[in-house]
Amino acid sequence: MDASKPHGKMLRMQASSAHSPEHFDVLVAGGGINGTGVARDAAGRGLRVLLCEQDDLAAHTSSASTKLIHGGLRYLEGFHFALVRKALQEREVLLASAPHIMWPLRFVMPHDAHLRPQWMIRAGLFLYDNLAKRDHLAASASLDLKKHPAGTPLEPRYTRGFIYSDGWTDDARLVVLNARDAAERGATILTRTRCEKIELRDRTWHAQLAGAHARNVTARAVVNATGPWVTRFLSEVTSAKSDRSVRLVKGSHIVVPRIFQHRFAYIFQNIDRRIVFAIPYEHDFTLVGTTDVEYHGDPSSVHIDDAEVRYLCDTVNRYFTRKIAPADVVWRYSGVRPLLDDKAGDPSSVTRDYKLELEREDAPLMSVFGGKITTYRKLAETAVDMLVRALGQNLPPWTVKALLPGGDLTGGSFARFLRNVERRYPWLPEHLRNRYSRAYGTRIDHVIGPARSFGDLGEEVVPQLHEREIEYLQREEWALTAEDILWRRSKLGLHVPASAADTLAAWLKARARSQQPQEV
Numbered sequence: 480m481d482a483s484k485p486h487g488k489m490l491r492m493q494a495s496s497a498h499s500p501e502h503f504d505v506l507v508a509g510g511g512i513n514g515t516g517v518a519r520d521a522a523g524r525g526l527r528v529l530l531c532e533q534d535d536l537a538a539h540t541s542s543a544s545t546k547l548i549h550g551g552l553r554y555l556e557g558f559h560f561a562l563v564r565k566a567l568q569e570r571e572v573l574l575a576s577a578p579h580i581m582w583p584l585r586f587v588m589p590h591d592a593h594l595r596p597q598w599m600i601r602a603g604l605f606l607y608d609n610l611a612k613r614d615h616l617a618a619s620a621s622l623d624l625k626k627h628p629a630g631t632p633l634e635p636r637y638t639r640g641f642i643y644s645d646g647w648t649d650d651a652r653l654v655v656l657n658a659r660d661a662a663e664r665g666a667t668i669l670t671r672t673r674c675e676k677i678e679l680r681d682r683t684w685h686a687q688l689a690g691a692h693a694r695n696v697t698a699r700a701v702v703n704a705t706g707p708w709v710t711r712f713l714s715e716v717t718s719a720k721s722d723r724s725v726r727l728v729k730g731s732h733i734v735v736p737r738i739f740q741h742r743f744a745y746i747f748q749n750i751d752r753r754i755v756f757a758i759p760y761e762h763d764f765t766l767v768g769t770t771d772v773e774y775h776g777d778p779s780s781v782h783i784d785d786a787e788v789r790y791l792c793d794t795v796n797r798y799f800t801r802k803i804a805p806a807d808v809v810w811r812y813s814g815v816r817p818l819l820d821d822k823a824g825d826p827s828s829v830t831r832d833y834k835l836e837l838e839r840e841d842a843p844l845m846s847v848f849g850g851k852i853t854t855y856r857k858l859a860e861t862a863v864d865m866l867v868r869a870l871g872q873n874l875p876p877w878t879v880k881a882l883l884p885g886g887d888l889t890g891g892s893f894a895r896f897l898r899n900v901e902r903r904y905p906w907l908p909e910h911l912r913n914r915y916s917r918a919y920g921t922r923i924d925h926v927i928g929p930a931r932s933f934g935d936l937g938e939e940v941v942p943q944l945h946e947r948e949i950e951y952l953q954r955e956e957w958a959l960t961a962e963d964i965l966w967r968r969s970k971l972g973l974h975v976p977a978s979a980a981d982t983l984a985a986w987l988k989a990r991a992r993s994q995q996p997q998e999v
Contacts, residue, residue: 503529503667505866506686506698508674508712510534511541512650513847514704515657516859522664523881524863524874529696530658530666531688533673535963537654539778540706541852542967543814545732545756545768548573548581548646548853550610552746553754555603560610562832566853567611572879573856574615574646577656577886578893579920581648583616584758586746587629589637589798594748597639604643616644632739632799642743647758650852651967652918655956656883663884670957677701677717682841700843700866707778707817709846719838723848725817727775731783732768733791734760734810734973735803747798755794761970764809767791778815787813810973819849835862843869885920896920906933910943918969926951940986941979943971949987961987 507518510532518530532538550567551559574581590597604619622640624630630637658668671691678685684698705712707727713719738757745757753771760766770787788805796802819834833850835858837843843866850858860876867874888896893916900907900916900923907915907927915923926948930936937946944964952958952968961983965972972980 500685500695500697501529502683503527503696503698504870505529505700505702506531506674506677506684506696507702507704508716509702509704509706509708509847510536510654510658510668510670511539511704511706512537512654512657512852512855513706513850513858514702515654515661516855517702517704517847517862518666518668519657519661519664520856520859520863520876520878521866522661522666523877524867526863526867526874528661528666529669529698530661531669531672531674531692533671533690534779535670535959535967536658536668536957537651537967540814540816541654542651543730543732543812544650544852545730545758546648546650546766547584547756547758548648550607550645550853551851552603552607552643552645555606559832560606563607564610565857566851567607569854569857570616570646571612571614573648573853575891576856576881577648577653577883577920578888578891579885579896579917580652580656580883581646582893583644584647584744585617585642585644585742586744586756587622587624587627587640587642588746588748589624589633589640591637591748594750594752600641604641607643613644616646619643628741629739629743629745631741632801634798634800637798647744648852649918653852653883655968656885658957659884659955668957671959674712674716677844679718679839679842684842684844699870700845702862702866703844703846707815709817709848713846717844719844719846721836721838721846723834723836723846724820725848726820727773727778728816728818729772729774729781729813730769730816731772731787731791731813732766732811733783733788733808734764734766735807736765736809737763738765738795738799738801738803745798747794749794749797755791757795757799761973764973767795767803774815778817781813781815783811783813817849833858835865837865837869885922887921893917906931908933911945914943914969915948925955941965941971941983942975944969944975944983959987960984 504526505521505528507514507530510530514530518528522528548570550563550570554563608618620642622642624638624640662668669692672688673690674686675689676687684701686696688694703709703712710724713721747755749755756768758766770790792803834848836846845862856878860878897916900912915926919926928947930947939945952964956968958964958968961980965980
């Protein structure tokens with residue numbers, strides 16, 4: 480059943496009484512990583528949950544990250560030990576929860592003596608290795624870049640370096656998997672639906688939802704997980720006031736044809752003391768980011784500017800022998816990070832920690848300020864702990880050892896799982912077998928369905944995208960548009976012709992038209 484549409488009971492209730500809106504325990508506004516994480520946690524504790532998102536899931540900040548599950552090595556310089564420890568602990572939890580979309584990655588840091596002395600880097604890496612238990616990741620080490628494969632693409636002057644471990648994730652799919660898990664635990668997920676107004680009457684929140692699934696609902700508690708819109712939600716949707724605010728910081732990335740051939744990623748120190756990553760991406764590309772720029776515009780219309788592109792190109796050009804220019808950029812994206820405003824002067828120094836603010840004990844209204852993708856699960860757990868106490872219930876947390884949909888790989892080994900997929904579907908071409916396995920894990924069966932041959936996958940609408948997969952994404956992952964499919968549910972947009980988006984959009988429109996009931 481498509482959890483983004485009202486089920487039969489809901490339709491009957493709406494038809495019988497327009498004045499009796501459906502009631503929920505928790506209404507979550509915001510379909511990014513924090514909102515879907517809260518919805519999943521709350522639904523898993525038995526609460527009746529509704530999540531509404533004004534656009535697509537992960538349409539903004541949560542699909543525009545550097546796609547790392549990390550502790551934040553650079554935050555140690557600011558003595559943010561508690562924040563780093565919390566993130567490192569969560570790094571281990573997340574890597575175990577969805578090994579098909581998250582995995583370890585080794586980062587190489589060429590040493591530039593003009594920026595930081597070797598003893599400082601060694602001390603930082605020692606702390607990074609030991610602030611939290613490591614079950615999935617190798618320890619840091621020093622490198623002779625003249626002998627290590629990661630030294631080959633670098634300028635000859637970089638002869639020494641360091642290597643350490645962190646994790647990588649498909650950020651947009653991580654959001655979708657949390658929403659999918661929430662829906663399977665009973666939550667209602669409404670995309671393209673915004674919360675326009677909430678009012679407190681008789682210790683109950685009355686909410687007006689507008690958009691694709693417009694309706695009135697009531698809830699015992701409301702969670703404002705709207706990210707960059709968190710303060711706007713408070714001032715325009717509610718009558719609540721808050722002394723807290725978020726500082727909007729734009730982070731931009733570029734994707735260029737692959738600069739290096741090996742599996743390692745790089746972390747580069749820049750002369751402004753910021754850091755920039757260069758990460759293997761989608762087999763054929765290198766992802767470079769990020770910037771930290773103060774932002775005062777509309778979070779829904781953020782974009783990378785030419786100065787940021789030049790900044791990222793110049794940074795990697797200081798290190799690699801193969802130079803890149805703005806003309807080499809095949810994709811660029813920006814996101815607005817809603818960072819908790821700690822009055823720091825430099826945008827890159829603003830804390831990545833979060834704050835949960837709970838108002839009205841009789842009818843809880845919680846606002847989420849700040850946060851980062853690595854700590855979303857812990858944030859959600861803490862938020863729901865606070866909510867259930869406020870609601871007078873005793874519902875224990877459960878997500879710390881829980882797997883996300885598709886993550887139940889035998890022994891947690893992706894390589895073993897991939898071999899099993901090859902045995903089960905020998906007719907599936909290797910490129911599809913690898914992509915399906917990475918994107919969907921053990922849910923690959925839901926995508927392929929009853930297909931017994933390559934032809935059973937249906938029409939190849941654009942290269943690598945077949946009818947059965949589109950049906951799955953519409954049915955179970957709330958995908959509606961070509962952009963949803965090509966850039967958030969997958970990154971096929973990088974691998975198909977520029978015309979593919981228009982081709983897919985036309986196909987989706989024709990399909991929707993053909994499925995509409997015909998008038999007699």
